[in-house]
Structures are given as structure tokens and as C-alpha cells.
Amino acid sequence: xxxxxxxxxxxxxxxxxxxxxxxxxxxxxxxxxxxxxxxxxxxxxxxxxxxxxxxxxxxxxxxxxxxxxxxxxxxxxxxxxxxxxxxxxxxxxxxxxxxxxxxxxxxxxxxxxxxxxxxxxxxxxxxxxxxxxxxxxxxxxxxxxxxxxxxxxxxxxxxxxxxxxxxxxxxxxxxxxxxxxxxxxxxxxxxxxxxxxxxxxxxxxxxxxxxxxxxxxxxxxxxxxx
Amino acid sequence: xxxxxxxxxxxxxxxxxxxxxxxxxxxxxxxxxxxxxxxxxxxxxxxxxxxxxxxxxxxxxxxxxxxxxxxxxxxxxxxxxxxxxxxxxxxxxxxxxxxxxxxxxxxxxxxxxxxxxxxxxxxxxxxxxxxxxxxxxxxxxxxxxxxxxxxxxxxxxxxxxxxxxxxxxxxxxxxxxxxxxxxxxxxxxxxxxxxxxxxxxxxxxxxxxxxxxxxxxxxxxxxxxxxxxxxxxxxxxxxxxxxxxxxxxxxxxxxxxxxxxxxxxxxxxxxxxxxxxxxxxxxxxxxxxxxxxxxxxxxxxxxxxxxxxxxxxxxxxxxxxxxxxxxxx
Amino acid sequence: xxxxxxxxxxxxxxxxxxxxxxxxxxxxxxxxxxxxxxxxxxxxxxxxxxxxxxxxxxxxxxxxxxxxxxxxxxxxxxxxxxxxxxxxxxxxxxxxxxxxxxxxxxxxxxxxxxxxxxxxxxxxxxxxxxxxxxxxxxxxxxxxxxxxxxxxxxxxxxxxxxxxxxxxxxxxxxxxxxxxxxxxxxxxxxxxxxxxxxxxxxxxxxxxxxxxxxxxxxxxxxxxxxxxxxxxxxxxxxxxxxxxxxxxxxxxxxxxxxxxxxxxxxxxxxxx
Numbered sequence: 001x002x003x004x005x006x007x008x009x010x011x012x013x014x015x016x017x018x019x020x021x022x023x024x025x026x027x028x029x030x031x032x033x034x035x036x037x038x039x040x041x042x043x044x045x046x047x048x049x050x051x052x053x054x055x056x057x058x059x060x061x062x063x064x065x066x067x068x069x070x071x072x073x074x075x076x077x078x079x080x081x082x083x084x085x086x087x088x089x090x091x092x093x094x095x096x097x098x099x100x101x102x103x104x105x106x107x108x109x110x111x112x113x114x115x116x117x118x119x120x121x122x123x124x125x126x127x128x129x130x131x132x133x134x135x136x137x138x139x140x141x142x143x144x145x146x147x148x149x150x151x152x153x154x155x156x157x158x159x160x161x162x163x164x165x166x167x168x169x170x171x172x173x174x175x176x177x178x179x180x181x182x183x184x185x186x187x188x189x190x191x192x193x194x195x196x197x198x199x200x201x202x203x204x205x206x207x208x209x210x211x212x213x214x215x216x217x218x219x220x221x222x223x224x225x226x
Numbered sequence: 227x228x229x230x231x232x233x234x235x236x237x238x239x240x241x242x243x244x245x246x247x248x249x250x251x252x253x254x255x256x257x258x259x260x261x262x263x264x265x266x267x268x269x270x271x272x273x274x275x276x277x278x279x280x281x282x283x284x285x286x287x288x289x290x291x292x293x294x295x296x297x298x299x300x301x302x303x304x305x306x307x308x309x310x311x312x313x314x315x316x317x318x319x320x321x322x323x324x325x326x327x328x329x330x331x332x333x334x335x336x337x338x339x340x341x342x343x344x345x346x347x348x349x350x351x352x353x354x355x356x357x358x359x360x361x362x363x364x365x366x367x368x369x370x371x372x373x374x375x376x377x378x379x380x381x382x383x384x385x386x387x388x389x390x391x392x393x394x395x396x397x398x399x400x401x402x403x404x405x406x407x408x409x410x411x412x413x414x415x416x417x418x419x420x421x422x423x424x425x426x427x428x429x430x431x432x433x434x435x436x437x438x439x440x441x442x443x444x445x446x447x448x449x450x451x452x453x454x455x456x457x458x459x460x461x462x463x464x465x466x467x468x469x470x471x472x473x474x475x476x477x478x479x480x481x482x483x484x485x486x487x488x489x490x491x492x493x494x495x496x497x498x499x500x501x502x503x504x505x506x507x508x509x510x511x512x513x514x515x516x517x518x519x520x521x522x523x524x525x526x527x528x529x530x531x532x533x534x535x536x537x538x539x540x541x542x543x544x545x546x547x548x549x550x551x552x553x554x555x
Numbered sequence: 556x557x558x559x560x561x562x563x564x565x566x567x568x569x570x571x572x573x574x575x576x577x578x579x580x581x582x583x584x585x586x587x588x589x590x591x592x593x594x595x596x597x598x599x600x601x602x603x604x605x606x607x608x609x610x611x612x613x614x615x616x617x618x619x620x621x622x623x624x625x626x627x628x629x630x631x632x633x634x635x636x637x638x639x640x641x642x643x644x645x646x647x648x649x650x651x652x653x654x655x656x657x658x659x660x661x662x663x664x665x666x667x668x669x670x671x672x673x674x675x676x677x678x679x680x681x682x683x684x685x686x687x688x689x690x691x692x693x694x695x696x697x698x699x700x701x702x703x704x705x706x707x708x709x710x711x712x713x714x715x716x717x718x719x720x721x722x723x724x725x726x727x728x729x730x731x732x733x734x735x736x737x738x739x740x741x742x743x744x745x746x747x748x749x750x751x752x753x754x755x756x757x758x759x760x761x762x763x764x765x766x767x768x769x770x771x772x773x774x775x776x777x778x779x780x781x782x783x784x785x786x787x788x789x790x791x792x793x794x795x796x797x798x799x800x801x802x803x804x805x806x807x808x809x810x811x812x813x814x815x816x817x818x819x820x821x822x823x824x825x826x827x
Contacts, residue, residue, distance in 0.1 A: 003825070006825075071823070072786070072810045072823060072824075073811060073813055075823050077811065077812070349634075430671070432669055432671035433673060433674075435671065436671040436673065436736075438629070439629065439664065439737075440687060440737070440740065441657045441684065441687055441740065442657075442687050443657060451673055455674060551674060552674075552720065
């Protein structure tokens with residue numbers, strides 16, 4: 001005999017995974033469009049964002065439905081975390097769209113003569129997102145905890161890129177509009193890393209029922225027994 | 227494809243879908259149901275018919291001799307004369323012995339039933355012995371009770387009581403109202419016990435639990451909650467006992483009834499006359515059966531009316547108790 | 556320019572809103588119960604706090620009602636029952652040989668699953684316990700009965716028909732009457748055995764609100780098979796399974812993050 005409630009919970013999990021893979025792909029594509037100056041790819045990212053938005057709506061609807069059945073314990077945590085993760089993923093999708101927009105604009109102009117560390121920053125952000133989502137799939141809180149301190153690296157990169165671009169703008173006023181595009185793209189990547197951090201914190205809550213947001217314990221290892 | 231037998235179902239309108247509807251009338255006549263309900267009706271009529279026949283026979287034959295004089299006169303020794311006879315002492319005797327019996331049988335029966343239901347462990351050997359005794363008591367023939375009454379109450383208890391009280395003449399060691407009543411009480415004890423037990427068992431255990439959970443003792447629970455609820459059932463037992471005892475003659479033969487008493491019984495140690503016994507006397511000792519027949523029927527009718535009256539009074543009291551229980555506490 | 560006042564954030568609530576830490580009031584120490592040779596309760600140890608609602612949950616036959624009935628010695632009424640271990644209420648062992656069961660039941664009251672008002676008037680139902688324990692004067696009775704019926708949220712509905720039969724009340728009203736009857740004698744503990752399981756949702760909700768009010772004055776232990784109910788009204792929850800205590804802790808923890816897998820499975824509806 002089927003446990004219909006468990007089926008609903010599994011359904012929610014699956015929807016979340018689908019949304020996660022769409023989002024990951026969007027970010028990958030956006031970064032690629034930016035670094036390879038691929039105008040066509042940039043346009044596809046913007047179109048895919050609609051699908052991500054639709055996923056968020058479906059996940060929230062399903063979550064509310066499951067809440068009326070009064071889930072408890074792990075199921076309760078999963079449903080509430082699913083709503084949060086879907087929101088973070090949707091924002092990540094929006095940021096990917098913004099990067100794609102800037103990529104589109106930059107592709108139409110000649111490249112600036114500057115060596116930015118943006119590809120490395122993007123790499124870390126992508127790694128963080130992948131790691132957080134993998135931790136969710138594998139229900140691995142330890143892996144999620146590892147993601148969180150890397151946010152500092154991304155922030156550092158952002159500051160550095162920002163400074164470099166400001167310097168370049170002062171020296172080359174004709175490159176200002178292109179530099180501003182790059183700044184916005186870097187900012188979006190920094191936001192993506194923040195959201196990935198949120199997702200990691202949510203995964204820790206889901207698996208261990210520990211709320212590690214806004215505490216200083218981000219660098220602590222996970223508690224002994226559970 | 228339509229695999230339905232044509233005509234068995236009534237298809238609704240033609241259209242894309244034919245919805246099959248069937249009327250709810252029975253397919254065939256159910257003979258056996260009809261037969262058995264008819265049989266039970268016939269049985270009821272049969273019993274009512276017998277009852278009506280008996281009653282009508284008695285009423286028709288005895289009505290002529292019934293009069294106020296008849297029921298209020300103490301007859302002379304010759305009570306075969308329709309003009310001078312009366313049945314007052316027999317009415318009083320029957321009524322007294324039934325009432326005294328009730329005074330003894332109800333308390334003893336109720337207390338025994340309370341013990342069996344509320345206190346005794348169902349599996350213990352003593353409980354089983356008591357229950358077996360009660361069941362067997364119900365099967366003892368009434369004449370045996372009469373002999374028991376003679377041997378135990380009169381020859382043992384009565385004689386020793388006389389010795390204790392230093393009576394020169396036999397006061398208690400002879401047939402008396404008290405001994406007849408006690409014998410009847412022993413005879414009707416099973417009826418009261420069973421009726422009381424049934425009414426006690428019918429009380430939901432939740433009520434007892436609620437009382438005990440409030441800190442009442444078992445006795446308080448029984449007295450305040452259980453017994454008041456069981457009262458109608460107990461009264462039913464009493465009614466059944468009274469009905470049975472009023473008509474019994476064998477138990478009182480050796481224990482207290484007299485062929486003739488010149489006055490009404492005034493003391494528990496007096497003997498008494500009895501309607502049932504008088505019917506026996508009239509039908510066997512009469513010199514002139516034709517003359518005695520109306521008196522006989524009238525006595526029978528009197529006995530029936532007395533039993534009926536006693537029952538009615540008891541039923542009315544029980545109905546009032548029930549009404550009171552239902553309305554408020 | 557006007558100064559923009561930023562309101563100070565309220566200090567963050569500490570981890571879980573659990574019951575205030577009080578001295579244990581009911582101490583169940585290594586209690587086992589035998590029906591003949593069969594062990595129905597297996598070495599239960601539990602400490603319940605005062606003026607707190609504790610819920611006993613678990614699948615049918617797990618022993619939660621049996622344990623509840625040990626607390627006011629209602630199991631004494633069953634033949635062939637043996638209890639090992641000690642149960643202390645307020646520090647006193649209730650199975651000691653010098654304990655007066657009547658006095659115990661005066662201080663530990665009980666409300667049953669199926670409401671069982673006496674077939675008497677509403678007034679007499681509440682007065683029953685009071686009269687048992689010596690309150691006789693009409694003025695005392697009247698006052699106390701009104702107090703209890705108000706506390707049970709029943710006064711307004713019955714004040715004009717106090718002397719009509721209790722059996723004329725609806726199921727939910729009857730159960731509230733049973734609660735009023737139980738609190739009339741001012742017990743310290745109220746035991747409730749699935750008090751709302753026979754009631755419709757609205758009557759159930761009123762009983763639950765009543766319990767939340769009552770916990771200010773009484774220590775309450777409630778057996779329930781409805782986990783949402785336990786989550787709604789209890790401060791602490793004990794989960795039982797086949798005669799054993801599996802887990803005991805603050806309600807929020809049991810229902811959001813239980814430590815034992817069996818608890819997690821039961822609470823998530825995977826069995827039971």
C-alpha cells in the first residue's frame with residue numbers, strides 16, 4: 001500500500017533537484033557566455049530563467065499542500081527548507097540572468113585590455129553552488145559546512161576586482177561603461193556565492209536540526225553524534 | 227459492447243452513453259421471510275388466545291359470586307355456603323405472607339448479588355460454589371421447599387427459639403406466618419439475585435471508575451452510584467418474586483397455612499388462611515360441587531386480582547423511580 | 556532633519572521554548588508492570604515537572620494508558636496485576652503500604668476517554684466529589700461548583716439548567732463537565748486518558764484550550780494518539796513503544812528533531 005504522504009515528500013525533493021540542476025546550468029552558461037563572449041549563449045540563459053521561476057512557484061505550492069498535512073520531524077524540516085532553497089535558487093537564477101545580460105552587452109563591444117581574476121572568482125562560486133547542492137542530494141552536512149567559509153574568498157575577489165576596475169576606469173575613461181558591466185557581473189557572482197552559502201546553511205539545518213545562520217560557528221566541525 | 231441481457235435493465239436515454247438503471251423492486255417473492263414472520267404472529271395469537279380463554283372462563287364463571295360482602299367477610303367454619311361465605315382472611319393471609327417475604331428476600335438477594343458482582347473474584351472457587359448454589363436453588367420443586375421450611379425453620383429454629391424464650395407452649399415451634407414467609411423468601415431468592423445481578427452488570431463500568439477516581443471507596447460507589455441506577459432492575463426482581471410467591475401453595479402447606487382460622491392473623495407467629503390453598507380446599511372438600519363452583523371461581527378471580535393489584539403497585543413505583551432517574555439526580 | 560529611530564531588535568529567543576525548568580514532581584523510577592506473567596511495562600524511568608503538560612504518545616498497546624493508570628493506582632482494580640519499582644508524587648511513594656488510596660485519588664484526578672458523567676444533575680455531578688470529601692454547606696458547594704464550571708468553560712452554557720440531567724449535554728459538554736468534576740476537589744495532578752478522542756474537532760479544540768488554561772494551576776499528564784494534539788498542547792512528550800520508554804524530552808524537540816530513529820519513524824507516520 002502506497003504511503004501517499006511519503007510520495008509527496010519525495011516529489012518535493014525531486015522538484016528541488018530539477019530546479020537545482022537548471023540553476024546550476026544557468027550559472028555555468030552565464031559565466032561561459034561572459035568569459036567566451038558568446039552572445040547566443042547569453043540569450044539562451046535569459047530564456048531559461050523563466051523555467052527556474054516556474055519551478056519556484058511549483059515547489060512553493062507543493063510545500064504548502066504538504067504543510068496542511070502537518071508533517072513532523074525530518075519531513076517538517078524538509079518542507080520548510082525546500083521553500084527557502086527554492087527562493088535562493090530563484091535569486092541565483094536572476095543573478096545568472098544579470099550576468100548573461102552583461103555578457104550580451106560586453107560581447108557587442110571590443111574587449112577591455114585588463115586581466116581580471118573574474119574566471120577564478122566564478123570558478124569558486126560555481127564550486128560552492130555545486131557543493132551545496134551535492135550536500136543536499138547526498139544529505140551530507142559536513143560537506144555543506146565546508147562551503148560556508150569559502151564565501152570570504154569570493155568576497156575578497158570581489159573587492160579586488162572592484163579596486164582593479166576602478167583604477168582602470170580612472171586611467172581609461174573610454175572604458176568606463178564596459179568596466180561597469182564587469183563590476184555588475186562580479187557583484188552578481190558575489191551574490192550567487194552568498195545564496196550558495198544560504199543553501200549550505202539550510203542543508204545543515206535539514207540534516208542536523210541546527211540553525212547555524214548568523215552565528216560564529218561557521219568554521220566549527222559538525223557535532224559528534226546525532 | 228453491451229453484454230447486458232435485454233429487458234433486465236432499463237437503459238436510460240439514447241445518446242453517446244447508455245447509463246443502466248434498475249428499479250429497486252424485489253426480483254421475486256421471498257417465501258421464507260414471509261413464512262417465519264407469519265409463524266411468529268400466529269404463535270403470539272395462540273398464546274394470547276389461551277390467556278384470553280382462561281381469563282374469560284374465570285371471569286364469566288366467577289363474576290356472579292363476587293361482591294363487596296364476599297371480599298370483606300370472615301366466613302364461618304362452613305364456607306361452602308355461597309350466601310354466608312367470605313374470603314377476607316384468605317386475602318389478608320396471602321397479602322401478609324407476600325409482604326413479609328419481600329421484606330426478607332429483597333435485602334438478602336440484593337446483598338448477595340452485590341457480593342457476586344462487585345466484590346467476588348470471578349474465578350475463585352467460592353464464587354463458583356455460590357453461583358452453582360443459586361442456580362440449583364431455582365430448580366428445586368416447591369414442595370421440597372415446604373418440607374425444608376418444616377424441618378429447618380419450624381422444627382429447628384422455632385423449637386430452639388421457644389426454648390430460649392422459655393415458652394411453655396409452642397409459640398415459634400409450630401406453623402406460623404413468619405416461617406411460611408421465610409420459606410417463600412428462600413424459594414424466590416434466585417429470582418431476585420439474578421434480576422439484581424443483571425441490572426448491576428448493565429451499569430457501565432465507566433461510572434464506577436469515575437466515582438473511584440474521585441476518591442470514593444468501593445462501598446460509597448455502590449451506595450451512591452450503582453444501587454440507585456440498579457433500582458428499577460431490583461424492583462423487577464421483586465415483582466417477579468411477588469408474582470411467583472402469591473400463587474404458590476406447596477411451600478406454605480406445612481409451614482403456616484391453616485384450613486380454618488376464626489380471626490385474621492395478627493402476629494407473626496399466627497397461622498393464616500390463603501387464597502390458593504382455599505381454592506384447593508373448595509375443589510376437593512366440597513359436599514356440593516354445583517353450589518361451590520361459583521365460590522371457587524370467585525376465589526380464583528380474587529387471587530388473580532390480588533396478584534394483579536400487587537404487580538400494578540410495584541410497576542407503578544418502578545416507573546416513577548425510572549422517571550426520576552432519567553430526569554435528574 | 557528628523558532623526559530616524561531604528562528600533563532595537565528584541566533579544567533573540569533562546570534555543571527552544573521549552574517548559575521552565577522546575578523540580579520534578581512525579582518521579583517514575585524503574586517501574587515495571589506485570590499482568591500475570593506478561594510484562595506490560597518495562598523498567599520505565601521518567602521525571603515529570605510540575606504545572607506542565609506532559610503527553611504520552613505511542614502506538615496502540617504500547618503501555619501509555621497503563622502507565623497513566625498507575626499514577627492514581629487505578630490498576631489496583633484489576634486482578635492479577637503486579638507493579639515493581641517506585642512512583643513518587645511530591646516526594647512520597649504512592650505504593651507505600653501506609654498510603655491511603657482515597658487520599659491519593661483526591662490529589663490525583665482522572666478524566667477518561669469516554670465521558671462518564673453520573674446519571675444525576677449537572678450540579679450533583681460536580682458536587683459528588685465535594686460531598687465525598689466533606690464539603691456539605693450549600694453556600695460552599697454553590698460557590699465551588701460555579702468556580703469549576705467557569706474554569707471548564709461550561710458555566711455560560713449550563714448556568715440556567717444546573718439541576719437538569721447531565722446526560723442531556725452534548726459529548727463535548729459532558730467531557731468538560733467531567734473535567735469540572737475532577738477539578739472540583741482541587742487535585743494537584745490531572746490525568747487525562749485520550750480525553751478528546753471521541754469528540755468532533757470543534758469540541759476537541761475547546762478541550763485543548765481548556766487544558767492550556769488549566770496548566771497554570773495543575774500538573775497535567777495526557778495520553779493521546781493524536782500527535783498534532785500532543786504537539787499543540789504539551790510541553791514535554793514521552794514516546795512509548797511496546798512497554799518501553801523510547802524517548803522523553805521537550806515537545807518541540809520530539810516533533811522537529813527526535814534523537815531516536817523509532818521516535819522519528821513514529822512521528823513521521825511510518826508506523827503506528
